Amino acid sequence: GAGVSQSPSNKVTEKGKDVELRCDPISGHTALYWYRQSLGQGLEFLIYFQGNSAPDKSGLPSDRFSAERTGGSVSTLTIQRTQQEDSAVYLCASSLTSGAYQETQYFGPGTRLLVL
Amino acid sequence: AQTVTQSQPEMSVQEAETVTLSCTYDTSESNYYLFWYKQPPSRQMILVIRQEAYKQQNATENRFSVNFQKAAKSFSLKISDSQLGDTAMYFCAFMKRTGNQFYFGTGTSLTVIP
Numbered sequence: 001g002a003g004v005s006q007s008p009s010n011k012v013t014e015k016g017k018d019v020e021l022r023c024d025p026i027s028g029h030t031a032l033y034w035y036r037q038s039l040g041q042g043l044e045f046l047i048y049f050q051g052n053s054a055p056d057k058s059g060l061p062s063d064r065f066s067a068e069r070t071g072g073s074v075s076t077l078t079i080q081r082t083q084q085e086d087s088a089v090y091l092c093a094s095s096l097t098s099g100a101y102q103e104t105q106y107f108g109p110g111t112r113l114l115v116l
Numbered sequence: 117a118q119t120v121t122q123s124q125p126e127m128s129v130q131e132a133e134t135v136t137l138s139c140t141y142d143t144s145e146s147n148y149y150l151f152w153y154k155q156p157p158s159r160q161m162i163l164v165i166r167q168e169a170y171k172q173q174n175a176t177e178n179r180f181s182v183n184f185q186k187a188a189k190s191f192s193l194k195i196s197d198s199q200l201g202d203t204a205m206y207f208c209a210f211m212k213r214t215g216n217q218f219y220f221g222t223g224t225s226l227t228v229i230p
Contacts, residue, residue, distance in 0.1 A: 033218075042120075042207060042220035056217070089159060103149050103211055105218060107161035 002026070004108035006092050012114045013082055021077045021111045025094030032075050033105060034067055037089040046090075049075060050097060082115045089113070118143045120210050122221035129198045130229050136183075137193045137224045139208030145169075147213035150184065150191045155223075156204040164206070167191065169213075198228045 005024040013019050025032050034046040045059040049069040060066070064082075069075040079086055089112050093105040119142045129135035141150070152164040167175045167184050174182050179196045195202055208221040 035218075040222075042222040043209075043218070045217050045219075048217060059217075091159075091161065093161070103213075104151070104163055104166060106163070107153075110159045112159075 004092055004094050004106055006108040006111050008111060009109065010112045012116065014116055015084060016081055018078065018080045019082055019113065021090050023075045023092030023108060025073065026106055029094035030072065030097045031095045032069055033093045034077050035091045035093065037091055043091060084115050087113055087115045118210050118219040120208050120219050120221040122208055122224050124224045126225045128227040128229055131198055131200060133198055134194060134196045135198055135226065137206050137226065139191045139221055141189050141191065141210050143210065145212050149211045149213065151209040152193045153207045153209060154204045155207065200228050200230060202226060203228045
């Protein structure tokens with residue numbers, strides 16, 4: 001596809017369960033970002049991948065959160081032992097790292113996570 | 117640390133009228149980028165306009181334009197000839213030129229009234 005895609009679009013889980021959220025960036029984009037958007041809030045940075053470099057995990061809120069990016073393309077955000085406060089929309093974005101407008105991030109539609 | 121402030125949680129405008137959304141930011145950087153993103157109910161974040169801090173000329177994209185005041189650290193968005201499809205949440209964002217992380221404001225919910 002032409003844009004960033006995310007799956008699932010909605011996820012309902014029970015407290016204590018693990019969830020995996022998937023992101024497919026735009027083809028050719030080497031940078032990938034995860035953000036969390038809680039109700040009525042702006043976007044909170046979680047993690048950043050750039051090519052084969054070590055990811056910037058400075059925004060992950062706890063060790064229950066982890067992410068990986070396989071083959072420099074698809075990324076998975078995993079939340080272990082989910083808590084109710086993890087309920088939010090999780091947005092993925094990708095960007096180029098060279099050339100014009102390299103800094104512009106293109107966002108996916110997000111995954112709405114609800115932890116009961 | 118960088119902070120972005122949007123002081124108008126909600127705004128409304130009559131269709132075909134003009135509206136201005138405010139954004140201020142705080143940074144010690146001299147080179148950076150500023151963005152306005154639109155998030156309609158579909159949740160898809162869509163880039164509206166971007167501004168490079170070293171450029172004095174204000175960016176424009178069709179009905180959208182910005183008033184970039186670097187000294188005042190202000191970056192407002194003007195929407196002319198408002199359309200019903202402009203109804204959305206609007207986020208102002210900052211990124212250091214040497215960085216990779218976006219810093220977002222808390223958003224302004226804009227409603228265009230028919």
